[in-house]
Amino acid sequence: MRVDPHYVTNLVSSLDQTESTEQQLTSELSSGVRVNSLSDDPLAAGQNVLLLNQIEQDDSFTQSSSLVQGKLQVADSALGSVVSELTSAISLATEANNGTQNASDVKSISSQISGILDEVQTLANTSYQGQYIFSGTKSSTAPFSTSTSTSPAVTTYNGDDGVNYLTTPNGQSIQLNVPGDQIFTGSGTNSVFSALNNLVADYASGTVDTAQAVSDTTALSTALNYVSQQRVTIDNSITQLTATSDAVSSEETQLTAAQTSLMQADVAQVSTQLSLAETQQTALEDVISQLGSGSLFDKL
Amino acid sequence: MGTISSAFSLISQALDADQSGLNVVANNVANANTTGYTEEKPNWQENDPIEINGVSYGTGVTQTGATSVRDRVLQERLNQEQQSASASSSRLTALDSVQSLFTSASSSSSSSSAGNIGTDITNFFDSFSSLETDPTNNADRQTVLSSAKTLAGDISGAAASLNSQKSDLDQEAAAVPSQVNALTSSIAQLNVEIQSSSPDADAGTLEDQRQEDISQLSKLIGVNQVTTANNGISITTTSGQALVSGGTSVSLTTGTVNGVTDFFVGTTDVTSQLTTGGGSLGGYLTARDQDIPSVQSSLDQLAYSVSTQVNKVNNAGTDLDGDNSNAGNIFSEPTQIAGSAEQMSVVMTDPNHIAAAGSGKGTGDSSNATAMAALQNQTVVDGQTPINYYSNLVTTLGSTVSSVETENTAQNASVTQLQTQNDALSSVNLDDEASAMTTLERSYEAASKVFTMLDAIMASALNLGEQTTVS
Numbered sequence: 001m002r003v004d005p006h007y008v009t010n011l012v013s014s015l016d017q018t019e020s021t022e023q024q025l026t027s028e029l030s031s032g033v034r035v036n037s038l039s040d041d042p043l044a045a046g047q048n049v050l051l052l053n054q055i056e057q058d059d060s061f062t063q064s065s066s067l068v069q070g071k072l073q074v075a076d077s078a079l080g081s082v083v084s085e086l087t088s089a090i091s092l093a094t095e096a097n098n099g100t101q102n103a104s105d106v107k108s109i110s111s112q113i114s115g116i117l118d119e120v121q122t123l124a125n126t127s128y129q130g131q132y133i134f135s136g137t138k139s140s141t142a143p144f145s146t147s148t149s150t151s152p153a154v155t156t157y158n159g160d161d162g163v164n165y166l167t168t169p170n171g172q173s174i175q176l177n178v179p180g181d182q183i184f185t186g187s188g189t190n191s192v193f194s195a196l197n198n199l200v201a202d203y204a205s206g207t208v209d210t211a212q213a214v215s216d217t218t219a220l221s222t223a224l225n226y227v228s229q230q231r232v233t234i235d236n237s238i239t240q241l242t243a244t245s246d247a248v249s250s251e252e253t254q255l256t257a258a259q260t261s262l263m264q265a266d267v268a269q270v271s272t273q274l275s276l277a278e279t280q281q282t283a284l285e286d287v288i289s290q291l292g293s294g295s296l297f298d299k300l
Numbered sequence: 301m302g303t304i305s306s307a308f309s310l311i312s313q314a315l316d317a318d319q320s321g322l323n324v325v326a327n328n329v330a331n332a333n334t335t336g337y338t339e340e341k342p343n344w345q346e347n348d349p350i351e352i353n354g355v356s357y358g359t360g361v362t363q364t365g366a367t368s369v370r371d372r373v374l375q376e377r378l379n380q381e382q383q384s385a386s387a388s389s390s391r392l393t394a395l396d397s398v399q400s401l402f403t404s405a406s407s408s409s410s411s412s413s414a415g416n417i418g419t420d421i422t423n424f425f426d427s428f429s430s431l432e433t434d435p436t437n438n439a440d441r442q443t444v445l446s447s448a449k450t451l452a453g454d455i456s457g458a459a460a461s462l463n464s465q466k467s468d469l470d471q472e473a474a475a476v477p478s479q480v481n482a483l484t485s486s487i488a489q490l491n492v493e494i495q496s497s498s499p500d501a502d503a504g505t506l507e508d509q510r511q512e513d514i515s516q517l518s519k520l521i522g523v524n525q526v527t528t529a530n531n532g533i534s535i536t537t538t539s540g541q542a543l544v545s546g547g548t549s550v551s552l553t554t555g556t557v558n559g560v561t562d563f564f565v566g567t568t569d570v571t572s573q574l575t576t577g578g579g580s581l582g583g584y585l586t587a588r589d590q591d592i593p594s595v596q597s598s599l600d601q602l603a604y605s606v607s608t609q610v611n612k613v614n615n616a617g618t619d620l621d622g623d624n625s626n627a628g629n630i631f632s633e634p635t636q637i638a639g640s641a642e643q644m645s646v647v648m649t650d651p652n653h654i655a656a657a658g659s660g661k662g663t664g665d666s667s668n669a670t671a672m673a674a675l676q677n678q679t680v681v682d683g684q685t686p687i688n689y690y691s692n693l694v695t696t697l698g699s700t701v702s703s704v705e706t707e708n709t710a711q712n713a714s715v716t717q718l719q720t721q722n723d724a725l726s727s728v729n730l731d732d733e734a735s736a737m738t739t740l741e742r743s744y745e746a747a748s749k750v751f752t753m754l755d756a757i758m759a760s761a762l763n764l765g766e767q768t769t770v771s
Contacts, residue, residue, distance in 0.1 A: 004724040005332075010716060038399045039705055042698025049418040049691040056419065060426035068433040131436060131664060137657065139436060139664030164666045166432050167673060176433065176666075296734035 011288050018281045025274040034265040044262055051259040057169050058252035065245045068166060068176060071128045072238045075177070078126045078133075079231040085123070086192065086224040089116045093199050093217040096208060103206030110203035117196040121146060121155065124184050134180035137162030143180035144193070152201035155193035157181040168244045169251075175237050183230040192227060195220040304758050310360040311751045317344065317363040318744040324366045325737045328728045336512030338726040340366035340504065368502050370726050375511055376525060378718040379518040383578035385711040386519045390472075390583030392708050395591055395701045397465050401458050402694055417458065418694075420451040421606075421686050425676035431656050431669040436620060441651035448610075448630055452644040455603050459596065459641035466560075466592045473584040474561045476520055477552040480581075483517045484535065484549035491532045492547040499530035521552075522577025539573035541565045560588065591700065598693045599641040605681040607631035607644060613675065617655030617668030627655035 004010075027036055035041045035048070095101065096109045124134055124144045131139040136159040143159040159180050165173035185191045198216040202209065324342040331337040343366065347359035402417075427444040434440055490510040494503040503510075510533065517523055522538040528546070535544035543550050543565070553564045562571045563581075575585040611629040619627035630648045634640035648654070657665035681689040762770045 002724045003729065004720045005727050005729045006723050007720070010720065013716070037396070037403055037701075038694060038698030039701035040698075042695045042702055045698050046691040046695030049694055050687060052418060053422045053687045056422040057426060057429075060429055064430050064433045071433075129434070129437075131434070135662075135664065137662035137665035139662070141662075160662050162661050162665045164432070164435070164664070165670060167429065167670055171677075295730035297730060300734060300738065 008288060008291060011284060011291075015281065015284050015288065018277055018284060022274065022277045022281065025270055025277060028265045028270050029267065029274065032265055032267075033263055035263055048259060048263055051255055051262070054169075055252055055255045055259065058248045058255070061169050061248050062245055062252070064166065065241050065248075069238065069241055069245075071133060072176070072234055072241065074126065074128050075133050076231065076234045076238065078123045079183070079227060079234065082120055082123050082192075082227055083224065083231070085116050085120050086220065086227065089113050089196065089199070090217065090220055090224065092116075093203075093213065093220065096203055097210060097213050097217060099208075099210070101208075106203045106208060107206045110200050113196060113203065114200045117146070117155075117193070117200060120184075120192065120196065124180055132159070133177060134183065135159030136177070136179035136181070137164065144184065146193070146197075151204070152194075152197040155185070155197060157185050166241075169248055172240075172244065174240050174244065175233065178230050178233050183227055186223070186226055190223050190226040192220070192223040195223050304754060304761065306357075307754055308751070308758075310358075311747055311754065313347075313360040313362065314747040315744065315751070317361050318740050318747060320363040321740045322737065322744075325733050325740065327366075329730065329733050332728040332730060332733075336508050336515070337505075337728070338368040338370045338508055338511075339728045339732075340368050342366050366504065368504050368507060368726075370502070370507070370511070371722070372511075372527075374718070374722050374725065375515070378715070378722055379515055379523075379525075381711065381715050381718055382515065383518045383522045383582075385708065385715045386580045387522070387578045387583040387586070388704055388708040388711055390580040391587050391591070392583075392701070392704050394465070394469055394584065394587035395704055398462065398587075398592060398595060399697055399701050401461050402697060417451070417454050418687060418690050420447070420454050421676070421690060423447045424451045425673050425686075428669050428673040431654070432666045432673065435656035435666040435669055436663055438651060441620075441654050441656075444654055445630075445646065445648060445651055448648075449646045451606075452631060452646050455599060455641050456644045459599050459603075459644075462592055462596050462599070463642065466588055469584050469588040469592070470561050473563075473581055473588065474554050476581045476584075477554055477563065480517065480520050480543075481549070481551045483513050483520070484543050484551075487513045487517070487533070487535060487544050488547050488549035491544070495530040495532055495547075501531075503531060519579060521574060521579035521581045523579075537565070537570065537573060538577040539570070541568065541570055541573070595693070595697060596641065597638070598689075598696075600637050600639065601682050602686065602689055602693070603641040603644040604634050604637045606686055607634055607640065609675055609680045610672065613668065613672050614653075614655045617659055617671075618657040618661060618663070618665075619655040620652035620663055622663070623653070623655075625659050628653045630654070 024036070028034060035044050038045045092109050092112055096106050101109070121144050125142045126133055132141065132143055133139075135141055135143040138159045141158050143157055144155055145158060146153050146155040157180055161179045161181060163179065164176040166176055167173055184193055195216055199213070199220065202213045202216055321342040321344075324340050328339055343364045345362050345364045347362055349356045349358045351357075424444075424447045427440070427447045431437070431440045431444060487510055490506055490513070494506050494510065497503060497506065514523070514525060514533070514535070517535070523543065524536050524538055526534045526536070528534050532546055533544070534542065534546070536542050541550075543552070550565055554561050555564055556562070557569070557571075562569050563574055564570065571585065571589075574581055575589060576582065611631060611633055614627050614630050616625060617627060618624045628648060630646060632643065632645050632647045634643065656669040657663055658667035658671075661667065676687065677685055679685055684692065759770050
């Protein structure tokens with residue numbers, strides 16, 4: 001059987017192959033990434049795109065939600081202050097209604113309630129980072145203004161009834177605001193401002209029309225309960241936001257771990273393979289230098 | 301009759317034969333490393349015996365030339381395998397350049413790295429999610445525009461790179477015909493020479509040259525060979541176009557059709573046949589006409605769908621200036637799918653024109669921003685979400701490259717094996733030559749020894765009956 005006299009050439013091409021294997025393993029070690037080109041693992045590369053997408057979405061949501069929580073907290077504390085203001089208005093009105101007050105006391109109660117109304121209107125016109133939070137979607141317009149040209153005075157709502165939502169990565173919508181007209185000038189006896197304006201007018205002259213004043217005071221109590229209910233919506237949004245934010249954070253951690261284990265080079269395995277490749281290369285070099293030298297001619 | 305003088309001529313013929321045998325050996329050793337050289341073996345022919353008075357006498361030996369030791373069938377198989385290996389090798393080189401455009405898809409960093417279209421898509425839609433919380437915020441709006449620019453830049457950059465790779469391949473392919481034509485005309489010429497010099501037997505060195513030319517040709521394009529009368533070879537392309545027929549060769553010419561180089565034999569456009577035929581030209585053409593256009597059309601689809609859908613949603617809302625359902629396009633609106641990737645760009649300059657609010661709502665409304673962010677989960681790109689579409693693009697490309705790699709490795713191994721077999725048969729083995737040379741040397745020594753003895757016998761014959769006057 002005849003032998004290929006050029007077999008040393010084939011050994012040299014094997015040497016090239018081991019060297020390129022070494023190079024690839026070395027680049028895997030230095031970059032820490034198992035997949036250095038798409039063809040190394042096409043499915044992993046495609047999966048990686050999807051995982052990175054999800055991780056980035058989660059990260060972006062976490063950042064947005066922490067920004068928006070501030071706004072919701074401000075709304076909540078504004079409404080909390082409104083509730084305490086209305087409570088003191090109700091106790092003032094009750095005092096005026098019990099018939100023990102003289103005319104000048106009643107007039108002073110009227111101006112105190114008028115002060116409370118101004119305070120409540122200021123709270124209703126709260127802004128966060130330059131945007132009014134109770135104007136619906138007309139956030140550059142102050143929601144409430146009072147005209148004293150009539151008696152009782154009239155407070156008008158200048159915003160709209162738009163509601164904004166934040167979409168979470170898994171598709172839920174979290175309400176971000178409650179429009180001012182829903183909280184403060186709700187229909188019928190739910191209107192805070194009309195109740196306050198009526199009370200101011202009731203006590204302005206110093207004499208109390210008890211039936212009217214009592215019904216207006218009751219209206220104010222109803223309105224206060226209504227405000228508390230609206231406040232719950234904001235509180236729910238805050239709770240929902242915190243819970244979602246936590247869930248998204250932990251999902252992001254898990255996905256990051258999954259993505260890392262998908263793409264990262266197994267250092268131990270790569271080092272072993274590299275060491276084997278180097279050994280093989282040294283052995284090949286020795287073989288080549290031993291063989292391929294000499295033929296029968298040397299012995300003649 | 302067996303005379304001493306006839307013995308002398310017999311022996312001197314033997315000496316001549318050995319000398320020319322040594323010539324053949326020397327020629328082999330001299331050409332041991334010549335490409336395409338096949339080992340030659342000297343041929344010995346016994347001369348016809350003569351018959352005198354019923355007794356037959358031998359008349360010695362003649363060396364009748366050398367025969368090349370080759371297996372034409374083995375060489376043909378080697379050429380066929382070489383065609384496939386060259387094709388997959390040049391295709392693989394081209395595909396490696398293509399896949400390097402998308403390698404950042406395998407990056408483990410989630411921060412926006414240059415050229416990572418997947419991250420760009422995510423960041424673009426995330427910028428709208430951020431806008432949901434604060435629709436009038438100028439900084440958030442600027443972020444929308446800048447992430448749109450990054451996305452458009454990376455997609456159009458990738459498309460432009462693909463185009464330039466395609467034209468590079470075109471140039472490489474266009475350089476092949478001149479080499480092919482040189483080889484085919486050389487083969488045709490050799491056909492003529494071989495037909496005239498050795499129509500019935502192996503043509504030795506001329507055949508070596510012809511086989512070497514065919515081997516070079518196989519690396520360039522896919523060919524079939526047919527042996528014809530009088531030791532000729534006809535060469536055709538794998539789809540049957542005649543390239544060499546007897547002493548005439550047909551040139552492969554190029555021409556530009558639809559902006560790319562096409563190949564012609566005479567007036568017939570053989571480009572699609574050459575693509576599937578093999579050889580490095582087949583590899584270049586496959587990459588140029590199939591692989592690259594498929595990635596380009598996927599990118600075009602992505603760019604077209606994203607641009608048109610985003611523009612549509614933006615024009616359905618109200619922007620910060622109060623423009624209702626007329627806010628303007630964010631991306632330049634493409635007219636057709638083909639070419640939309642390369643032309644993708646951001647035309648909106650004023651962040652106030654981003655319509656975050658729903659139609660007819662106040663400027664603090666974020667429902668249109670929500671709708672825009674929701675696009676990333678809708679199947680707007682050929683029945684898939686944008687990120688799924690891109691992920692599939694990446695996987696498909698990677699799988700193609702991987703399978704060509706596997707093919708190439710297998711074919712290279714096959715070529716090596718056939719090459720080894722061929723070399724074992726036809727290459728000069730120095731050990732063989734050394735032993736052949738020793739044999740011839742010894743037989744030359746033996747013949748010259750016989751000559752010396754015959755000389756002594758002749759001297760004795762001349763001195764018969766006399767005192768030694770001849771020595």
